Amino acid sequence: MESGRQRLIEAARALLAEHPDREPSTRELYEAAGVAAPTLYHHFGTKEGLLDAVAEDAFATYVERKNAVPDTGDLLADFTAGWDMHIEFGVQNPVLYRFMFGRTDGRRCEVAQKAETELRRRLARFADEGLLQISLDEAIAVTTGTAMGCVMQLVHDGGSATGPVAQTMRAALIAQLTEQPSQRDDPGRAAHLLQARLGSASELFTSAEEALLRQWLRTLAEYFDNSPANESTSRGRHE
Template sequence: MESGRDRLIEAARSMLAAQPGRVPSTRELYEAAGVAAPTLYHHFGDKDGLLQAVTEAAFAEYLERKRAVPRSDDLLADFAAGWDMHVGFGTENPALYALMYGPADHRSPAARTAEAELRRGLERLADAGLLRMEVDEAVDLTTAMAVGCVMRLIHDGGSATVPLADTMRAALMSELTGRAQEPGSPEHTAALLLARLGSAPALFTSAEEALLRQWLRTLADRVTTTHDAPDKEE
């Protein structure tokens, strides 16, 4: 049986999604959850505590999807796939994204974890000699451009597949590394599809999605093996 705490979180998510930009009242929240006011106060202290719990849950969901994006031997392709996943999550969950990256963000543990994972990805680029600025600056730049891109797409009612998202990704990667990942490369195409599979779960059965993931990983592995193999002497 669903607990009062879970019902409050689900009610808050539903109400925020139904009316983006409007924060429901405390009474609206506990009535929508079908609980009494003391239940909300017991679990969260007040409405702000409930919204913070919703934000924490959203970051946890975001991190789960981010960690499901497979890595390849191409750091630039991996970074591009991470961007695509981030933009996709934001445009699919506009109300949650506004909580996660809006002024009400209180740097929850999950938010700090998300930033730490971004930093590790950028440190991998730096270690490979691909980053042309300090990691701290790269973290700030990447966050600013990603959040700005998603907020603009949400404002315009767009999706992660519109040209603006690709243009901003290329601009960011050019600024970070001096070159943009070639969007038509097999590595990037496979990583992109893998990153976006989780955003449309209704399209495939579990077996179909598992098979598609296997094919895409096989393609990426073969491309990497082909690129890394030394040329044979005639």
């Protein structure tokens, strides 16, 4: 039999899925879980404490999926894939996303802090490679603000995480961070990006099929990266 704590978490997930445009009330939560109000307060302290736990669980699943995707070695392709996964999480979990990143009470939930730590790590690699054209702290603020704005706009308009609005905002962000224009027609980067995105579609392939596809993509990426037409671009990315 599920504990009261787990029943509350499951009820919160169900209510958030059923009504993605609003937070459930405290009463809705404990009634949906089939427990009394004191059970919620005992385990979580407040409704916000319960939503913190749900957000932690949802974001942990997202991070696990993201970390399962190996870096391709192309910093911009890996950053692009990370952006796409972040925006997709926000669009699919709008209430949790607002709770995690859009709070105005001065509190920051643990998962938001973890996300910033990971973003700092990735942008520090940009700086180490000479790609970052603004300070690290400014880059973190600009990236976070752009991502939050993108998610809120897509949720408002019913847009897609991989649609033209998200792609345009991503390209503008990368240009701001690196002063490099987006290169959507670069086949080498396309191969790198597809490698980085495979983790979000892993259920489509067996392990052997995914390994073979990754091998083909690495071969294509290396070929186009080293082709004369892309020699200067590749040198700029990796030097």
